[in-house]
Amino acid sequence: MTSITDRMRQLQSLPPPKARKLGVLAVRSLAPAISTVLVFASGLVMLISTATPDYAARLRLVSALEPVTAIETSHFLTSLAGVALLFLAFGLANRLRKAWRTALIALVVAAAATLAKGFNYEEALFLSGVAGFLLIARPAFYRTAPLRSAPLSRGAVLAILAALAAAAWLGFFTDKHVEYRDDLWWTFVADQSAPRALRAAVGAAVLTLVLFAWRLSSHDTRPPVPALVDTTQVDAVLAGAEDPKPDANLAYLGDKHFIYSASGRSFIQYAARGRTWIAMGEPVGQGAERREMIWAFRELCDQHGAHPAFYSVRREHIADFIDCGLVVAKIGERALVDLPAFSLEGAHRSLLRNALRRCQREGMTFEVVPPEAFDALDPQLRAISDAWLARHSGSEKGFSLGRYDPDYLRRFPTALVRQEGEIIAFGNLWLTAGGQTFSIDLMRHRPGSPRVMEYMFTELILWGRQNGYAVFDLGLAPLSGLESRRLAPPITRIGAAVYASGGRLYGFEGLRAFKSKFTPRWEGMYMAAPSKWRLPRSLGDTALLSSGGVLKLFR
Known part of the structure; x- marks a missing residue:
């Protein structure tokens, strides 16, 4: 506690521009975690809201202002929005811009629906506050990768299932006095909550299965530009390159993407295998631009939710990769x-x-x-x-x-x-x-x-x-x-x-x-990756990329 207090005092003692900059960095670093918790909680609140009866007085007020079909539709939409928010929370944890946008839409829809179904203004205010926080935290969600580019972890799957199970149990416990009948499915009466809760539970279950199938399916994170070789620029870089390896000529093979330095005198050639983007060798070109190119490739991968790796790195350049936050492992000798x-x-x-x-x-x-x-x-x-x-x-x-x-x-x-x-x-x-x-x-x-x-x-x-x-x-x-x-x-x-x-x-x-x-x-030749846990996967992806797939690996 003392350490946190000391850091707050240090932040307050800094000049306003520096304090503001540090504050922005702190918000940007903490925003994804906070947003994940808030959006997941919003989804859980919506599921609980659909599983339990609304206040009778408020329901009578709403019934006087809108038809029963509007109440039923709003109730059903609330359950679907709740499920969507549970899944979107983990997209926010991965800093995905599309998750941020979709979560804002889901929060607005959920807030409107919960007002329309039972005038639950407390829930609407909470959802609005969460949406306001997301608007403030917008810079933290910079990755342009698709929503399903980051597969759900085991913990995320368990958390979603636990939230759904808790809401379902609460709904059945609340309506345990209601005897099940087939006509419950087709009962549309404003003062009967059990039929609405039953339909909402089924809708939530179906949407959950659809989203699980969609999110858990494999998805390759594709580079942002097509693999086209600008032979004129490649010729110029190779002609002026400092101490290039002969395999830099693989740039002409036509199966790689390129990232060039600001000067145009250096490039990195890379290809994608799933979510691993593998650079062939070190940056080619000027030695003074090597570290900047490594950082540029890391940032490009981070923006698109991919994992960077460098294959076939020489020993004398290991320090540059370590300084850029990567770890290395020996993969053989030339x-x-x-x-x-x-x-x-x-x-x-x-x-x-x-x-x-x-x-x-x-x-x-x-x-x-x-x-x-x-x-x-x-x-x-x-x-x-x-x-x-x-x-x-x-x-x-x-x-x-x-x-x-x-x-x-x-x-x-x-x-x-x-x-x-x-x-x-x-x-x-x-x-x-x-x-x-x-x-x-x-x-x-x-x-x-x-x-x-x-x-x-x-x-x-x-x-x-x-x-x-x-x-x-x-x-x-x-x-x-x-x-x-x-x-x-x-x-x-x-x-x-x-x-x-x-x-x-x-x-x-x-x-x-x-x-x-x-x-x-x-x-010795080496491979560089963000962590020691990514090294085996990166090496395996490189072998599959070079061979053309599992079936061709040993042919």
């Missing part, structure tokens, strides 16, 4: 080959050297063709891709992985492996500004070419070194490098267990073993 130091000389490179020479003796050759050469090669590459997908019983991916899409692939150089002049393997190359890092994206080869990928990677490393690149990014080894220690976070221990036992489903260890042939340095 393999990086330092090209200036790479050589095929020495005993430790004998396996790679021998494999390269063996493939060359078998007639394999390697080349990188420019983007404008893709259209002429499209029929041959399409046939290889289709054969590869058929052999692996697979389907095209997305989000964090490229797919065979001519509009996408013709933007990049293509690495080709030929054997006796015929193309047997290909992959598109991701290049970065400044020529520092490059990587390979989509990789496909003809069946019956077991060593072709090893040959292609070796040749790509040599090609990158000859063309002045500093690093060849071999990509992510998912769940690699996670600790299974007892004190490690649960998500880390689960990931380590999946990595150790999930070989038959995905081949985690085999993927790392293949990349280890090129003796890369391993760099």
Whole structure:
């Protein structure tokens, strides 16, 4: 109590502008909770009002002023408004603007109906006061998401059912002396409350079932703009980006939404899976704008009732995400080959050297063709891709992985492996500004070419070194490098267990073993989310987003 008193004195001692600003912030932070309680109480009051008889004197007054049908209709509307207010209260708890608007309408309707059914001015004054508070608290309800974007929690469902059960019990207790008859349903007399209470209870029950079915049904929180790629602006950002990752080129895939910085020199590319909005990598562009972009994405998600997540975050940028209120967890390691130091000389490179020479003796050759050469090669590459997908019983991916899409692939150089002049393997190359890092994206080869990928990677490393690149990014080894220690976070221990036992489903260890042939340095990659409880869900949504759904997850 002393602490609260001290804080009030500090607030009073502040200059008027600062005190006013702090007061607005306090109201804005407390308004959703207060509104939830007041609106839920309003709904309960309306249900109790319909379950119990009105004052006889007031009812006679109302009967003299309006027909019985108006009284009956008002009574029925009061019960429906009460149920609506119970549900809307939890929309207000989520700061939904549409819940705020609908609650105001429901309060006005309920106040008018309770006056019309029995001149219950006390209830009408209470409802009017609640509506007045909502008007004052309007800035607190800023989220533009749909009403059912926030599923009802178990506690909310129990609270609604308890309120309905209490009102129903009170109604039956009040009218327990009335013997049930079929004609009660069709009795419309001003001085008999039991028929009205019975009809109101049934109406409330039906509306409750309808609202539960509507609210509990799944609803995706869609981003506010369509996923359209402004290639001119993306080109400009990537051309001037500071230390971009090669996977920033996924911006051209056409399956993501974008948020740009005020300067237009940075962007975040993201996609939605249910209520999780997942950014692919860190903000791309200027390092000085990174934190502001993270905050902008968080605020955009908050406005639309979505949960933000960042997939594939580098270790050196973790501090920016923590400073923006996010938590991080390791999701794997990416393999990086330092090209200036790479050589095929020495005993430790004998396996790679021998494999390269063996493939060359078998007639394999390697080349990188420019983007404008893709259209002429499209029929041959399409046939290889289709054969590869058929052999692996697979389907095209997305989000964090490229797919065979001519509009996408013709933007990049293509690495080709030929054997006796015929193309047997290909992959598109991701290049970065400044020529520092490059990587390979989509990789496909003809069946019956077991060593072709090893040959292609070796040749790509040599090609990158000859063309002045500093690093060849071999990509992510998912769940690699996670600790299974007892004190490690649960998500880390689960990931380590999946990595150790999930070989038959995905081949985690085999993927790392293949990349280890090129003796890369391993760099941890992370996922960022608002809380540790959102991390597993965010990682699962990312996997489903990349694969195209549950059925395609392991294909």
